[in-house]
Amino acid sequence: MKYLYLLCALFAAVTANAQSTSKDTLLLADPTIFYGGGQYYLYGTGSPKGFPVYQSSDLVNWHGPAGKGADGHALLKGDSYGTAKFWAPQVFKNKGKYYLAYAANEDLAIAESDSPLGPFKQKTIKAISGPVHQIDPFIFKDSDGKLYLYFVRLQKGNRIFVAPLKDDLSDIDTAAAKECVNSSLPWENTANSRWPVCEGPTVIKHNGLYYLLYSSNDYQNIDYAIGYATSTSPMGPWTKSPTNPIIDRHLVGFNGTGHGDIFIGRGGQMYYVLHTHNSNTRVQSRKTAIIKLAFTKDKPAALVADKNSFRFLTIDKD
Template structure:
C-alpha cells in the first residue's frame, strides 16, 4: 500500500510540474479522427488536418494519402495554435489555414469572436503579436477567407443575429482587420430543409467559397449542429458579395446520402492530382452527437449547364489514425 502511494504521489507531482496544454495528445492507430469543423491544408503533397476538438487551441494531424493520419504533431504539444499565443481563452472552433505572401495564416473562432494568427509553418506555432479579434458588433464565428482571382481577400463568417446568419466583408490587404463599410449579409436559413425542427433561432453556418466558371459558390451548413438533419447546401452568385441564389439540389450532403447523422461544417480541398474533396464532421453515432467524427467525400462540378456541384456518396469515409 505504501509503495502504491509513492507511485501515485510521483505521478501526481510530475503532472503538476508540466502544464497539461504542453503535453502531446496520445492517438491510437485505427481510431477515427475525432474533430469537428475540420479543414485540410495541402502543400507539396502533404496534407494537414485541423479542427475543433481541444480546449487549449487547435491540434494538427498529417497525411500523405488522405487515408491514414499521424499526430497530433503541432509544434506546441501537438497544437498548431495554443491558448495564450493568440487571441482567446476558450471555445476554440472552426479553424481555416491558408498561405498568403509567403506566410501561413489561421482564421479561427475563440470566445465567440474571430481572430487571425500567423506562422512560418503549417505546424505552428500560430501567434499574434497583438492579441486581438476582428472588428464587428456582437458575436462572430466560423471564419473563411477567400482570395479572389483579382487578389482581393474576403472574410465570410457567421453573426449570431436573429439566428446564425452568414455575412461577408472585404479584408484589409495586410489581413489586420475587415473593412466595416463593406459588411453585407449573404444568406440565412429560411427553407424547409434548413430548419427541420422549426427552431426560433434558425442556423446557417460553416461557410466556404469556391469560384468556378466565373461564378462564386457559397457552401454552408443549416440546422442546429445537434440535429440529425444538419446538412450542407450551397448558393451561387456573380459577385463575392451576392446576391446569392440558393441551389435547388440542396442539401448537397446529408444523412440521406452518407448514412450518418449531423453531416456538415467543413471545407473543400484539392488533392495532389487535382481531385476535389469536402472534409466535414458527422455525429458520433445515431444516438450520440459527440465527440464528432471527421469524414471526407469526393466532389466535382458538373460539365453541362446548369453547373451543379456533385458528390460521390460511395466515396464517403471517415479519416483514420495510422
Template sequence: MKKILSVITLLCVFAACSQEKNTDKPKEEVKEETKKNTILLADPTIFYNNGVYYLYGTTSGNIPNGEGFQVYTSSDLKDWKGPVGAQNGLALKKGDSYGDKGFWAPQVLSYKNKFYMIYTANENIATAVSDSPLGPFKSETKEPIIKTGNQIDPFVFIDENGKKYLYFVKLTNGNRIFAAEINDDLQSIKPETLTECISGTLPWENTENTNWPVTEGPTVLKHNGLYYLIYSANDFRNIDYAVGYATSKSAFGPWEKSKDSPIISRKNTSQNGIGHGDIFWDKDQKMHYVLHTHFSKSAVSPRKAAIIDVEFVGNELKAVNNSFSFLNN
C-alpha cells in the same frame, strides 16, 4: 432590460452555434470507436502544402477545446499521423494569440510567404501567423478582427483580382452568413462592405422549425465565373444537419440557393449530423469536402472527421456516390 436581453441572447447562441458539447456517450461506443482510431475533430479543414495534407479542426474529445488547435498530417489522405503540432500536438496554443476559450473552426492558408490561421475564439474571429503549417501560430495583437458583436466560422477567399473577402457567421436572430472585404494584413475588415449573404429560410435548413435558424460553416470557391457559397444548416446536434450551396455572379451576392440542396446529408451518407467542413483539392486536383459527423446514432459528441468527393457537373455541385470515408490514424 439589457441584462434580460443579454441572457436571452446567450441562451440562443448556446443552443445554436457549433461548439463542442459534453454530450453523454455510451462507454461501449467510445471503446469501439477507439479501436477504429477515427480522428475526433469537428468543423474540420484540410490544407495541402508541398505534398503534405494538414488536418485541423475543433477539438472533439481529445483535449478541452479551450486549449487551441491540434493538427494531423498525411501524405495520401488515408493514413494520418498525429496530433503533431509544434506544441505538444497543438498548432495554436492558448495564450499565443487571441482568446482563452471556445477555439472553433480554423482555416489555414499560405499568404505572403507565411501561413495564416483564421479561427474562432470567445465567439469572435482572429488571425494568427506561423512559419510552418505545424505552428506555432501566434499573434502579437491578440485582438479580434471585428470588434463589435459576436461572430464565428471564418473563411477567407482571395479572388482572381486579388481582392480578399472574409465570410463568416454573425450571431444575430439566428446564425446568419455575412461577408466583408478583409484588408491585406488579414487582421481587419472594411466595415462599409459588410453584407448579409444568407440565412435559414428553407424547410431543409430548419427541420425542427426553431426560432433561431442556423446557416453556418461557409466555404467559398469560384467556378466558370460563378461564386459558390457552400454552407451547413440546422443545429449541429440535429440529425438533419446537412450541406447545401448557393451561387452568385458577385462575391457579395445576391445568392441563389441551389434547388438540389442539401447535397450532403444523412440520406446519401447514412451518417447523422453531417456537415460543417471545407473544400480542398488533392495533389491530383481532385476536389473533396472534409466534414464531421455525429459520433453514433445515439450520441452527438465527440464528433468524427471524414471526407467525401465532390465534383462539378456543368455548373451544379454534386457529391460523388459511395465516396464517403472516415479519417483514421
C-alpha cells in the same frame, strides 16, 4: 504438441498484427484540411487549448498531433486571441505566410506562422471587428488578388456574412459587410427553431461563378446538412441551389453531416471534409470524414457529392 504450438504462435502473430494495424476514427468537429508541399494538414474543433494538427501524405495514413506547440498544437491558447471555445479553424497561405483564421470566445481572430504546423501567433492579440459575436471564418482570395472574409454573425440566428479583408489580414471593412444567406427554407430548419442556424461557410470559384457552401440546422440535429448558393460576385447576391442539400444523412447514412471545408488534393481532385455525429444515439465526440465533390458539365455547373467516396479519417491506435 508441435502443431499445437505452431498454431498458437500463428494465432498470436495474427492477433498482434491486427492490433498493430487497428485504427481510431479522428474526432475533430468543424474540420478543415490544408494541402501544400505534397502534405495534407488537418485541423478542427476539439481541444480547449487551441488547435492540434494532424498530417498525412496520402489522405489515408494520418499521424500526430504534429504541431510545433505543446501537445502537438499548431495554435496554443495564450499565443493568440481567445481563452475558450476554440472553434472552426481554417489555414490559408498568402505571400509566403500561413494564416489560421478561427473563432474563440465567440469572436473571430487570425494568427500567422511560417509553417502549417505552427506555431500560429498574433503580434498584437486582438479579435476581428464586428458589432456582435462572430464565428466560423473563411478567407477567400479572388483571382484579382482581393481578399474576403466569410463568417457567421450571431444575429437573429446564425447568419452568414462577407466583408472585404485588409491586405495584411489584420481586420475587415465592417461598413462593407453584407449578409449572404440564412436558414429560411424547410430543409434548413426542420426543428422550426426560433434561432435558425446557417453556418460553416466555404467558397470556391468555378468558371466565373462563386459557390458558397454552408450548413443548416443546429449541429445536434440529425438533419444537419450541407447546401450551396451561387453568385457572380464574391459579395453576392446569392441564389441557393434547387438541388439542396447536397450532403445529408440520407446520402451518406450518418447523422449530423456538416460544417466542413472544400480542399483541392493531389491531382486536382476536389474534396469536402466534414463531421458527423458519433453514432445514431450520440452527438459527441463528432467524427471526421471526407467526400469527393465535382462540378457537372451543365451551364452553369452544379456541385455534386459522390456518396461512394464518403469515408471516415482514421489514425493508428497507440
